[in-house]
Amino acid sequence: MSVKRQRATGRTAGGRTAGVRAAGTRAAGALAAAVCAAALLPGTAWAAGEGGGYAFEEGAQRVKGAVSNLDAEQLEPGRTYRDTIKKDGKLYYRVDLDTKQNAYVSVVAVPKAGGKAAYGDGIKVSMQDGSSAECGSQDANFGSAEFPRPITAYADRTIDPDSTTCRQAGAYYVLVERESGQESDPADWELEIRFRTEPGLKKAGPTALPSNWPSGTPAPPAGGPQRRDGGAGFGDATSLKQGEWRTDIRPGQTLVYRVPVDWSQQLFVTAELGSSPVSDEYISGALALSLENQVLGHVSRDTMTYDGDPATMALDPERPVAYENRFAGDDSTSAMRFAGWYYVSATLNPAVAKEYGDKPLPLTLRVNVTGQPTSPPAYDGPAGSFGVTDDDRDAAASGHSGPQAARSGNLKVVGVAGIGAGSVLLLGLGAWWLLARRSAAGAGPTPG
Template sequence: MRQRSRGRATLAVVAAMCAVAALPGQAYGAGESTTYIFAPQAKAVNGAAVNTEAAELKTGSVYRSSIKFGEKLYYRLNLDETTNAYVSAVVVPKRGDKVAYGDGITISIRDQSNLECGSQNARFQSAEYPRPIAAYAYRNVKKDSSICKDPGAYNVLIERESKDTSGRGDWELEIRYVSEPQLAKGASTGTEAPDEWPSASPTPPTAASDNRRHGGSGYYDATSLTTGEWKDEVEPGQTLFYRVPVDWGQQIFATAGLGNSTLPDENEYISSALAMSLDNPAQGHVDAASPMSYSGKPASVSLDPVPPVAYRNRFASATGVSAMRFAGWYYLSVTLNPEVGKFYGSEPFPLTLTVTVKGTAGPTPYEGDAGIFGVTQDDQDMARSGQSGAQAAESRSSRMKLLGAAGIGAGAVLVLGLGGWTLLARRRQAAAATPAGTGDVGQQQPYGGPPQAW
């Protein structure tokens, strides 16, 4: 009886593990919330008006903060003399807030003499409606420079810039701090930025038979994509997030298309109807497509060709080149202007994303584990299945819990089995020591015989 129970328990564990392993990608139409999803592990942190009062950020961590109208906030880093550091800030205005052309933030890392190590800004340009936008600052150690090279305390400064006519509400911030791995000895990285790269539009990929993927609501739950044509729906005012693995030597192309309206009036012209942005694995801004106009008819917009991923891209002065400096997940975000809903209805609009990753993957220049600055086989599998990072983490956690439960169950069975074997051996020993003709003859067995199956 116990053997059968043990078999059923084992089958149950195996079945549960198989069910977790077979979890589908993010379902089309799931997660219809139009609000930004912050990383659940984000720690609350307050920026300081004075740098000496700034809270320290830890590498590999995510934080949640906010910035007021016209405010300048400081955070602190403690750096060694060799590590390249990146701090990104995702700006999340409240829906309905008013933003003007040029509103946004500038984020920079500065040494104790206030010399700037590296900076970037995130701006609401052309597409003047609230949506999440991102930028990063960096401290890169350069052999031929004496700036930002010493170990010690550094300041992260985030400055909000808004027009007097803009909304005065607080902007929420999602802040990430990551460190770049050390280069491997003898790694060939180059010292000059490229001045040309392939720019011809690739042949459009063939749509998969099951090509519906619903975008996430933030970087945390961005839906994974690979080369292909993907269908989705987007609501007016909504921002959808996707991520694509791009390895060393590979180049990404992306186009977003909006389907036609089914309403009879298709003459209302809306400029900046659809905005599309590309960010790198450290969530530094790479490029934004020219905002697409819409008049109720099918329309599309594409990112300008960016260079293949290469370490030497960092030496370029242009953001669209220098941000293509490492491999990993590249993020696409698409926002539909809320004004579209006023003229063409609030129902979701058909959206098509066409993604192409060209080129053969090259070797990593880093020593050891590249972390987020690399592409693994698991990443490629997630891209094909459509899993988000959040879903993958949940699947891994569930598998580990089930494996732990299976291990505990197997251990309990083993302990019980050993206990039963010991008890049986003692009984046999006692029976062998009993004089002939006494005791229960039916229970006597020769000492040293094989133990009874448990």
């Protein structure tokens, strides 16, 4: 490759000074561009979620909720969206449904970190047909652990063979309502919205729940603790299989995991906070543990107190995953309605920092998945994500995260991303060096 060299003539000292300034500006721009490019590389974006920040799903589309249902923007199935909601706000969105598929619209509400929350603060998500009949709704709030953290709720249109409500094709409206106490933080909440559809059945199946089901807690999983750090959002939740999983969690931080649970299987989750020598102060609601199904419908939650000694809590046992669970009147049973990824999130109360410092506390999650998988229901079409595949089991075994980023169990991908980030930074520094040398050389030769 030939390099074309140029010689500048007739340049003054002032011109050289101006050239140095211009080159410095161009170099700074090149370096800034390199840093920005490195920050956007896959596998590095998740770092922004550390320390308590929520990592929104990559590629989520901005949408603007309407104050009237007739002005609502349409959501597309399989897509994820983002919006914001004001204190005591109400927002409408539209979904178009046929007469066969079940539909789910879930909302993750993400309050601003460091704000104040009251007992009843939360969201309600509901779905209505064109006649304003409510098809399905769910509430989620902070409960007794009164500190801001991501919370989820969903609305559904379930085809019930024993009902004629919400069976027509056409426009349906999703209403998201934020409920806030008078003393609560008035700042806007971010919303992460998902619209998913589930195929109907070829023919109607059973709707009655078995009277007996195994509710006893199984023995702790064998094999000893293994290190696996959580994701910063549902889009990059770290995969787990049955086992004992060790991580660290900072005050105010939320860690998200996902576990594949097949048809007829049960999920049991226990959390333990390790001891701390720093203090023995009693903190109520020190850790909040929550379980969501694969479309982010809320299943259950619990909180634990902490006084510096080891503390343990377990989520309530739920029924085995079954299609007929959806017809139960109990919300937690109804949410165990299909196979797929189930999400476990843990948040450490920011108040822990006041007594125990801002350093992370040791956290262990013990996960049991019991029961033999059975055949899926006779869906009238591809089941899609409503099941567990061999790839899902492989991801759970290796610790691969969701589609957004790679974490502890996918070190190869993280390493490649790190190499890519370093390469971009080196290119930026190289550009800076060339521009600076050219400016210093004045009329001298310019390196190609």
